[in-house]
Amino acid sequence: MPKLKTHSGASKRFTKTATGKIKRGQTKKRHILTSKSTKVKRKLTANAYVSDGDHAKVSRMIPYA
Template identity: 75%
Template sequence: MPKLKTHSGASKRFSKTGTGKIKRGQTKTRHILTSKLPKTKRKLGRILLVSEADEAKVARMIPYA
């Protein structure tokens, strides 16, 4: 079977945990932060897991992560 190509954009945005789940960052953290509450900015700084509905799609894009 041939080697699979990694989606370069996905490899920059997603990574796998030790148990094989896929981590992701959150949106809305780059600019216009002055209008956001400190509580909101704290929550946006956290790392989340990809939802089960999208996990298979993302896993195909990063086969060797």
């Protein structure tokens, strides 16, 4: 079985936790921040987890993470 290539874009965006979940960053934090409240911007700094529907697709892209 040959080695699998890691998707370089996915490796920059996702990390795997010790329990097997996949962490991702929040969206809507790049621009147009003046119209968002401080509370919303603070909540967007927290990490989120990949949903169950996308878990298999993302884990295929980062096989050795």
